[in-house]
Amino acid sequence: MTAQNNKDVTHIAFHQSINFTFDGVKYRGFKGDTIASALIRNNVRVVGRSFKYHRPRGIYTCGIEEPNALVQILSEHNEPNTRATIKQIYEGLEVESQNCWPSLENDLGSINSLLSPLFSAGFYNKTFMRPRGFWKKVYEPLIRKAAGLGKPPKPFRTTSTQLHHHVDVVIVGGGLSGLLAAKSLAKTELKILIIEQDGFLGGILKNSNKISTIENKDNKLWIKELEKKLEGLENIKILKNTLATTYNYINHLIAIEDRTTGTLPLDGNVDQILHKIRADHIILANGHIERLVSFRNNDLPGIMLAGSFEKFIQRYGVIPETNPVIFSNNSSCLSLIKKLIDLNCKPQAYVDSRSGDKIEPELLKIIHKKNIPLFTNAHIEGCDGKKQVQEISVRDAEGIITKLKSKMLCVSGGFNPDVHLFTQSKGVLSWDDEYLTFKPDKSFQNTIVLGSNAGIFQYSKIVNDINTKLSFLDHEPLLEIDLTLNDTDKYSIEKLWETKHEKESRWSKSFIDLQNDVTTKDLRQGIQEGFDRIEHLKRFTTNSMGTDQGKISSINALGIVSEILDKKVSEVGTTIYRPPYAPLSFASIAGRGTYDFYDPERKTSIHEWHKKNGAIFEDVGQWKRPWYFKSHPEENLYEAVQREAVHVRKYAGVLDGSTLGKIEIKGSDALEFMNLMYTNNFSKMKPMSARYALMLGEDGMVMDDGIISKINDKHFIATTTTGGAAKVLSHMEEFAQTEWPHLNVFLNSITEQFCTFNISGPNTRLIMEKVFKDIKFDNENFPFMTFGNFTYLKSTVRILRASFTGELGYEIYVRPSIALKLWEDLFRFGKDEGLIAYGTETMHLLRAEKGYIIVGQDTDGSVTPHDMDLEWMIGKNKKDFIGKRSLTRTDTIRSDRKQLVGIKPIDPNDIIEEGQHIILTSSIKPPVKMLGHVTSSYVSPNLGHSFGMAVIKDGKKLIGSKAYVSSSSKGAFEIEIIKPIFIDEENKRLVS
Amino acid sequence: MLIIECPYCGPREQCEFTNGGEAHVSRPSNPEEVTDKEWSEYVFFRSNPKGIYFERWVHSHGCRKWFNAVRDTSTDKILRSYEIKNDKPSPADLEDSNLTTPSGEPDVGSGNFTVKKL
């Protein structure tokens, strides 16, 4: 009820009112306000409930470090966990508090506060272990309802994008040190990028009252002039509203730019840009962060960090409370006290943990002059109040407690250099005994750290430091800069991590991590239970594991732990700081790579025809392949496949096989190379003939298969499986370049240069003779596994007699430009012969009937040619080929390996399912001995029953015997193990 | 992301490359004559040192050429890259080969400490 405006600021437009809602209530702020500053202006103190205990929480800081004030933005697809201290308001913004159930005011979850013994350190690991089964039914649903941060966002289309930069120097932070560094580098030829997380430059010059003039100019004027000068330079670029989140190896930075600060993101406009920056040198000038002090109920709304309180006044023009109590263990509150006095708002009391002789005379002078009640050598014992601070207990040196009635307590526990990015770069920290914090010590990369980020907390040292560290860049040395300070030149601090508190009740808690509700007691308990390594303790207590990563408290935790363990803080060490510095949305990482741009779609030249003719597509890698064709709109997959499969064996069918990988192998050593790559022997093969071939890995396992066409000893064409094309080409390239570079061989992918049609069925020859009138297709002139080049529409087509269905068949290779014409010709001439188009599902069924395997379906990288009943494909006389030696390893010649067999149900009505287990009994009561599993299974209209292929232990020996297969509907049923071939074992149809 | 020097194209971003495992693992020229153990050494076993490591890369989204590189696995610094046909550089020829890890951690063990161990 006591916030007041401070109209002497540049970044709030007091003439421009903005309406927004918080938990359904309308509020008014000004252009430039964040949600936090606007709520403070409206005297809203409670903005959320805490994670575990559902305690009321208020705004604790004024920036990126905020642990408490996380809100959900309803007007932006429900974006959760938004920092109220960063997000600027705009007309119509709708905000909701988080973790409140059913409402912020009456939160049922705060009962957790009374159950708090249950929620102490390690509670996830301990409390919910017993009784067994309770986790899933009772604990988890309850915890899910009560815990967590915000609700998931609604689906939305991101409009973010990404940009790459290659520069000489990046300056992270446009504050005092960053600006001075830029100034001194301005005249160099270096290409410089300045990254500033705020919408303006200046940092401490604008966010605090610490410096009032610089080079005898008002701060704002000085910044304005310098910015104008920098902007006029070709070699300098400034990115505002951009946060550096990640510092990778080889000076690679990732920074996220918010393009919609203070406005509603509009559809179609870019809302964020993810900058990926590579630089020769990175200058970290990203300042410091204030830390808290732990005391009893140090989480009550109304408690705020002192520097943040000052920032609200200086930058957002709102005095959160005119007469706060101020508590500190260091020199930094001088500027805040001066500011409040300037604004005719007197602090209600100043409490300093230091003794009077250690407090800066300047600070004492002003306190005495203004009659501010002073407590030296004193601590805040704790705070009390219902939903916000009402009473503050101060304990003086004698232990006497004075109770102050106040609604606001400003706390400063000192400063930490914001070392997050520095440690991400793998720089090493060291402990500073004077400033009681970790600071950068040794860079691992080309990293330069300046100003308070380097642990330099003395204004008069900044310039000299910059001159020293940048001299190697031939910069223009800076002259000493005149500053008018409202602060002491040198900052001083006394150790204080936690104060002793008196009142013992379940509600009395001294927090170390506000976001994760971790108390100082939890740290003690964790250590007592043996988690005395800081990385272990972090995970056991969840300290600093929230979205804020303990920015205002992680060093305090180290301090407390060091005292419990009686070690130096440097011995305790820090946990590893991992990127990102602050949460980064998945949308920004995905950038444009979503929806249509997620993954390319590859379509064959016949795609449109397929669509027009009822094709339903399946994705095979990036390819769209017809899965089956609907003969009428009601036909389902099963019906279509049954129809297509009968039809192909009775008449004729054609499959669009254009997606098959095709590789051209040329060179004087092509034959030798092919003999090494495949198991088969191609030496005695006649030119213009083809062979089914098998490729193994060096471990002897089946890797791919295909048809090899030999044009002559110097020229081969290999087909690969659709999914294996890229892998096979890489595999060949690897061996050609690394193992056998002496072989003269060239490899080229020609997958997209040719469309392939696989036509098969008894009527195929009639159709081919009608389409290609000059070609003789009889067995004499065109025997099985031969091919020829022919002319069709003035273009060369290659026709290969081969079949993947077991029927008479041909593969036609044709240029994409005339492929559709040929496809349509096939149907024009094939109509009377009953030609249909069929899809991949029917192709799978037909090949399985014939006992042909599919690599990747019937094989899984652990089967040899022998296991697959394909020994006949191994060139016995070849001295070597990839994988040959592995075929005689003791493990690969075991007789009890899983081997390919065929299976069929004894009862023809039973249906075998893929992936089911082959077992020996009809009972599936555990334990069940498993022989193997079903790799392929189909209901065959041509056989009249279901059948399958399976890999089972010692399978070849079991052919002719009976076993059982498990089933999703009826336990297990009996099957017969047979040879893995179901139709035309004598190949009569194939060579007809 | 690393920057890798392709001996044919020059320095490029890591995303253009695919790692091909340890380099200078030679395929037995007489597979028929080696023992199961010797053959397995070639097929399955690779070294995993902390420090200097010779490895193969292929510029898969570039010139598609295979080459070898020397990387210090404790710092990820690539000390040299060279064509397949070149000999394995001797460690003495490698500048910086005695680079320590960021925090000067022990020879065995993983992870980097953020604070220098004294």
Ligand SMILES: [Zn+2]
């Ligand atoms: Zn290259």
